[in-house]
Structures are given as C-alpha cells and as structure tokens.
Amino acid sequence: MTDLPPKIALSGVKKRFGEKVVLDGLDLTVGRSESLVVIGGSGTGKSVMLKCILGLLRPEEGSILVDGEETVSKTRGEREKLLRKFGMLFQGSALFDSLKVWENVAFGLVQGRRMPRLEAKEIALAKLAAVGLGPKVGELAPSELSGGMQKRVALARAIATEPEIIFFDEPTTGLDPIMADVINELIVKCVKDLGATALSITHDMASARKIADRIAMIYKGRIIWCGSRDDIDHSGNPYVDQFINGRAEGPIQMQVRAL
Amino acid sequence: MEFLAAIGRAFFIFLEATGRLALFTSRAVSHCFRPPIYFALVGRQMIDIGYYSLPVVGLTALFTGMVLALQSYTGFARFQAEGAVATVVVLSITRELGPVLAGLMVAGRIGAAMAAEIGTMRVTEQIDALTTLATNPMKYLVAPRLVAGLCMLPLLVVVADIIGVFGGFLVAVYKLNFNPANYLSKTWEYLQLMDVVSGLVKASVFGFFVALMGCYHGYHSKGGAEGVGNATTNAVVSASILILVSNYLITGMFFSK
Numbered sequence: 067m068t069d070l071p072p073k074i075a076l077s078g079v080k081k082r083f084g085e086k087v088v089l090d091g092l093d094l095t096v097g098r099s100e101s102l103v104v105i106g107g108s109g110t111g112k113s114v115m116l117k118c119i120l121g122l123l124r125p126e127e128g129s130i131l132v133d134g135e136e137t138v139s140k141t142r143g144e145r146e147k148l149l150r151k152f153g154m155l156f157q158g159s160a161l162f163d164s165l166k167v168w169e170n171v172a173f174g175l176v177q178g179r180r181m182p183r184l185e186a187k188e189i190a191l192a193k194l195a196a197v198g199l200g201p202k203v204g205e206l207a208p209s210e211l212s213g214g215m216q217k218r219v220a221l222a223r224a225i226a227t228e229p230e231i232i233f234f235d236e237p238t239t240g241l242d243p244i245m246a247d248v249i250n251e252l253i254v255k256c257v258k259d260l261g262a263t264a265l266s267i268t269h270d271m272a273s274a275r276k277i278a279d280r281i282a283m284i285y286k287g288r289i290i291w292c293g294s295r296d297d298i299d300h301s302g303n304p305y306v307d308q309f310i311n312g313r314a315e316g317p318i319q320m321q322v323r324a325l
Numbered sequence: 326m327e328f329l330a331a332i333g334r335a336f337f338i339f340l341e342a343t344g345r346l347a348l349f350t351s352r353a354v355s356h357c358f359r360p361p362i363y364f365a366l367v368g369r370q371m372i373d374i375g376y377y378s379l380p381v382v383g384l385t386a387l388f389t390g391m392v393l394a395l396q397s398y399t400g401f402a403r404f405q406a407e408g409a410v411a412t413v414v415v416l417s418i419t420r421e422l423g424p425v426l427a428g429l430m431v432a433g434r435i436g437a438a439m440a441a442e443i444g445t446m447r448v449t450e451q452i453d454a455l456t457t458l459a460t461n462p463m464k465y466l467v468a469p470r471l472v473a474g475l476c477m478l479p480l481l482v483v484v485a486d487i488i489g490v491f492g493g494f495l496v497a498v499y500k501l502n503f504n505p506a507n508y509l510s511k512t513w514e515y516l517q518l519m520d521v522v523s524g525l526v527k528a529s530v531f532g533f534f535v536a537l538m539g540c541y542h543g544y545h546s547k548g549g550a551e552g553v554g555n556a557t558t559n560a561v562v563s564a565s566i567l568i569l570v571s572n573y574l575i576t577g578m579f580f581s582k
Contacts, residue, residue, distance in 0.1 A: 122453050142461075149459045160454040163445075178459035180361075223458075233457075 071134030073098045073231060073263040074119060079128030081114055081287075088114045089125065090287035101257055101264040103278035104289075105271070105309065107318065111287040112267035113157075116233050119265075120152060121145045132231070150178060153229035153262075155253075157236040159220040161208035167219050168194065168204030174227040193222040196259075197252050214245035218252065225256045232257060234266035238273045250276040271310050274298075283309060285318065349541050356461065356468040363469055370473030374435050374532070375480055381434060382427045386485035389422050390414060390492025398501050410503070411511035414493035416520055420580075423485040424478075424524045425572055428531030431478060432538075432564040439470055439539025440560035444546035444553035452544070467540045471533060478532030479525040486524065523579040530575060531568045538564040 074096040081089040088111045096102045106112050117123040119130055121137060130137045137148060153174075161170050171190035175181040181189075191201050197218040208216060217237065224232055237253060238246035250273050257264045257277075268274055274281055275295060282292040283306050291303045298310060308316030397413040443466055446452050455462045490512060497503040539560045546556035 117453070120453075120457055122456060146459050146461065149457060152457055154454070154457040156450045156454055158449055160450040162451055162454070173460070174458040177465070227458075 070098060071131065072096060073100070073133065074265065075129075075131040075134075076115070076119070077129050079115070079118060079125045079130060081111075081118055081123060081125045088287055089118065089128075091128070092284070092288055094282060094289050094292070096263055096265050099261050099263055101254075101266070101277055101279045102282060103266045103268060103274040103280075103295075104282045104284050105269060105274050106267075106284035107269060107309070107320075110284050112284055113235060115284070116154075116235060116265070116267060120149065120154070120233070150227070151230045152233065153224035153227060153231070154233040155217070155220045155224045155235065155237055157239055159208070159213075159216040161216055161219060161223070163208060165208075166204065167199075167206050167208060167211070170208065170219060171204070171222045171226050173223065178227065190222070190226060193226045194219070196225070196256065197222045198248075214241055214248070217241065217245075217249050221249070221252055221256065225260060225262075228260055229262060231263045231265070232260075234264065234268075234277075236268055236270075237266065237277075238268065238270045243272070246270065246273060247276070253277050269309075271312075345545075346541060349544070350537060352463055353467045353471055353537070353540065356464040357472055359464075361464070363465060366465070366469035367472050370469050371477050373438075374431065374473050374536075375477035378427075378431050378434055378477075378481055379484065381430050382481050382485050383488050385426050385430050386418070386423060386489035387492040389426060390418055390489035390494075391496045393417055393422070393489075394493035394496040394501070398497070407501075408511065410497060410501075411493070411508045412515045414497075415490050415512045415516050418489035418493070419486050419516070419520045419524045421524075421572070421576075423482050423489055424527040424531060425568065427478060427482050427485045427528065428535065428568040428572075429565055431474075431481065431532070432535045432561055432568065435474070436535045436539040436560045436564045437557045439536065440543040440546070440556045441553055443467075443540055443543025444556040447544060447546050448549055448552060462544075467544065470536045470540055474532035474536030475529050476532070478535070479528040482524055482528035486521070519579065523575070526579075527572060527575050530571055534567040534571065535564045538567065 072095045076092055076094045079089050079092040080087070092111070092115060094104070104112055104115065114123060118125045119132070119137070121140065125138060128138070132148060132151065137145070140148060162173065165173070168187055168190040171193055172183070172186035175186040175189060176183055191204055194201070194204055199215065199218055199222070203211070203215065208219065211219065234253060237249055241249060253264070254277055264277070266277055278295045280292065281295055281298050282289050283303070284290070285305055291301055291306045293301060298306065301307065304317050308318050314320070393414050394410055397410045398407055401407050401409055446466070452462045452466070455465055494505070494508055494512070497508050498505045542556040542560040542563070546552040
C-alpha cells in the first residue's frame with residue numbers, strides 16, 4: 067500500500083496583523099478526497115487560514131504542505147502553478163462584474179489554462195447545467211442574478227477547472243434555509259463527482275452537518291477539537307457544545323464593547 | 326520629545342509609502358513586458374481612456390484656446406503686439422495647456438474610475454478570486470491600464486492641440502477680426518517640432534502617472550465603500566500633484582538653457 071501524504075497539512079501556523087494574533091500555532095490535516103469543515107465564530111481566523119493556504123497571506127511561522135510539498139516558501143511563479151490545483155467559492159461569490167456569467171465560469175479555463183474560448187464556453191455551460199442553471203443565464207451579467215444564483219455560478223466557477231482541492235468560504239451565508247440546503251447538496255454532489263478534497267469554513271451548523279466528513283473547531287487561532295461529523299453532538303468539549311447549540315452562556319465570551 | 330517623535334513617525338510612514346509605491350511600480354512595469362500580454366484588455370482600456378475621454382478633453386481644449394486668444398489679445402493690445410496672439414496660442418497649447426489640461430481631465434475621469442473599479446474588486450474579493458484562478462492581478466488588471474495610459478494620452482493631446490488652436494482661431498477671426506490666412510501663417514511660423522514633441526512626452530508621462538495612481542490606490546483600498554471612496558480621492562489628488570510636479574521637471578529638461 068502506498069503511503070501518500072495528506073492533501074493539506076498545516077502545522078504551527080502563526081499569523082498576526084499588528085498586535086492582533088489571528089492564527090496562533092494552528093495544526094490541521096485534511097486527507098485525500100475528504101470533506102473537512104472548520105467551524106468557529108466570527109474573527110477566530112477561519113478566512114485567514116484559507117488565505118494562508120492559498121498564499122494570499124504569508125504566515126510568519128509554521129508549515130503548510132500541499133501534497134507533501136511546502137508552500138510557504140514558494141515564489142510567486144511557483145505558487146501560480148500550485149493554484150491550478152485549487153478552486154474556491156468565496157463568501158460574497160466574488161464574480162467579476164465586467165464579465166458575463168459564462169465568462170466568469172470559463173475564466174480559469176481561458177486565462178489560467180489558455181483554452182480556446184469556444185471550447186471553454188461549452189464546458190462553462192455544462193458546469194452551469196450541473197448547478198441547475200440554463201444556458202440563458204450564461205449570457206446575463208452577475209448583477210442580474212439573485213444571491214442564490216450568484217452562489218451557484220460561483221460554485222460552477224470553482225469546479226470548472228476540475229480542481230483537486232476546493233475551498234468553500236461560508237457557502238450559505240446570506241441565503242434562505244431552502245436555498246442554503248440546495249447549495250449544500252450541490253457542494254456534496256460536485257465534490258463527490260470530482261473526487262476532490264474539500265475544505266469549508268462556516269458557522270452554519272446545518273451546512274457543516276450536511277457537507278462534512280470531519281468537523282474541526284477553531285477558537286482563538288487554534289484548532290480546539292477535531293472529529294467525525296457524527297461525534298460532534300457528544301464531543302465532550304464545552305466550547306464545541308456551546309457553539310453548536312448557539313448558547314450565549316459558556317466558555318466562549320463574546321467581546322462586546324460598551325459604546 | 327513628543328513633537329520630534331511625531332515628525333519621525335510621519336517620516337517613516339512617508340518612506341514606507343514611497344517604498345511600497347516603488348515596488349508596485351516595478352512589478353507593474355515588469356508585467357507590461359512579460360508574457361502573457363492581454364491585448365484585448367489593453368485595447369479595451371485604450372478605448373476607455375482615448376475614445377471616451379475625447380469629448381471632455383476636446384471641450385476643455387476648445388474653450389482654453391478661445392480664452393487664450395481673448396486674453397492674449399487684450400493684454401498685447403496695450404503694447405500694439407496683437408500680431409503675437411497666434412504664436413502665443415499655439416505655443417501655450419502645444420507646450421503646456423494641451424498636455425496639462427488633458428492630463429488633469431483624464432486624471433479626474435479615468436484615474437478615479439480605475440481606482441473605483443479596482444478598489445471595488447479588492448473589497449469584494451474579486452482580486453483574490455483572480456489569484457485563485459491562477460491569474461496574476463498585476464498582469465490582468467494593472468499592466469493593460471498602464472500601457473493604455475502611456476499610449477493614449479499623447480493621442481488625446483494631439484487632438485487637444487488641434488482643437489485648442491482651432492478655438493483660438495475662431496475667436497481671433499470671428500470676434501477679433503483677424504485675417505484667417507494671416508492668423509494661420511503666424512500659427513505655423515514660430516511653431517517648432519520640439520514644441521509638439523515636448524507636449525507629447527509630457528502626455529505619455531502624465532498618462533502613465535494617471536493609470537499608476539488609479540491602479541495603486543484601488544489595489545490597496547480596504548474597508549468597504551469608504552475605502553473605495555478614499556482610494557478614488559487619493560488617486561485623483563496624487564495623479565494631479567504628480568502631473569504638476571513632473572510638468573515642471575520635463576519643461577526644465579526640454580527648455581532650460
């Protein structure tokens with residue numbers, strides 16, 4: 067049996083902004099073809115963790131391995147090659163306003179992989195169909211779509227290049243519960259179809275339960291609990307219990323400033 | 326001591342900002358020459374900067390030429406030197422007013438638009454999305470705008486020069502009763518190639534600064550709508566200052582003996 071390294075492995079990752087320590091020695095491992103969801107409150111370092119893995123932010127300390135390869139010390143050119151393995155769905159969708167919907171979906175193929183536009187358009191329309199959007203939607207501008215449709219387009223864009231790793235940043239934020247469930251199901255289907263490794267961050271427990279194989283909880287820049295999705299309700303961790311039950315009382319104290 | 330510390334802090338902030346701008350400029354310029362080059366985007370920016378700025382630049386040049394003819398006539402009439410009006414108009418327009426006014430108008434129109442567009446892309450994570458789609462934002466967003474700014478402002482200034490001189494001609498002939506043929510011959514008589522070339526060199530430099538400031542401030546904007554607003558203001562103000570300062574330096578290079 068071949069002993070392949072985990073798809074993503076973070077160890078001792080530290081990142082600070084001025085005096086504020088956001089990641090404080092974070093350790094996390096994501097296995098191949100696994101869907102890991104990181105839960106945690108606002109400002110606990112979830113998005114910064116994703117940005118460090120993608121190289122959008124450089125950590126001050128620690129190691130980030132992708133397929134066993136160190137990425138922190140990579141040059142800009144090397145990182146561009148590495149990014150071809152990744153797809154990402156952004157919290158606010160981050161669709162390009164100046165491009166049509168199909169051009170958004172085909173962007174990674176046309177610009178990143180130098181594919182002819184016609185060929186890329188066919189793939190883009192197929193990916194839009196996979197997320198339940200017809201070819202007419204492809205001709206619209208992103209601003210003409212509802213929030214749920216924009217999320218679907220963003221998902222189609224994230225999977226268009228058939229990446230090995232897909233990141234989902236708060237995929238259901240701002241959506242009604244039904245549309246959130248539609249997006250969750252699409253995420254599960256797309257990730258399974260591609261056989262991709264998925265790393266999601268959310269504070270929506272319904273979403274986490276639906277899309278995760280494993281769940282990790284981040285608090286004050288560290289992973290304080292990690293386990294199977296089925297174990298989350300009896301984790302024995304008071305922080306996890308408070309978070310998943312949405313209680314104000316507990317060890318997690320919200321910082322509320324008097325005005 | 327507090328006073329000295331404040332000066333020191335301001336000085337270090339200035340050095341940091343200068344260093345950041347220098348690094349941004351060197352990276353952006355290097356991407357203008359390294360493949361892949363996005364010709365379609367360069368073309369689109371050229372149309373935005375050149376074609377869509379024509380009305381505002383043309384109108385500015387027309388009325389500047391007209392005012393210049395009127396003012397120089399009323400001034401020179403005191404010394405019976407009305408014959409110099411055509412020469413003053415053409416030299417002022419080609420050497421100074423054409424490039425400077427076109428630069429300032431484009432800074433207001435294009436520099437602000439660039440900062441707002443790139444700034445919005447920054448705060449809505451579209452620039453991060455570009456990176457995750459294996460596309461370098463400097464190459465995709467900044468380099469085409471720099472090339473277009475550098476190339477299109479000289480063309481705009483050529484048009485502004487012609488319209489400005491025409492504005493002076495209109496006032497001179499129809500309001501001040503100059504002989505048209507005489508006015509045109511005076512316009513050509515003292516105009517030298519260097520007058521036009523210096524204006525075009527200035528225009529290239531101004532176009533580069535306008536695009537650079539728009540991109541730089543947009544690229545580094547943060548904090549939502551307020552951040553984008555600040556970026557837009559800073560882009561226009563800094564581009565205008567750079568235009569005025571570099572105008573003096575380039576004039577010194579071309580015309581000081």
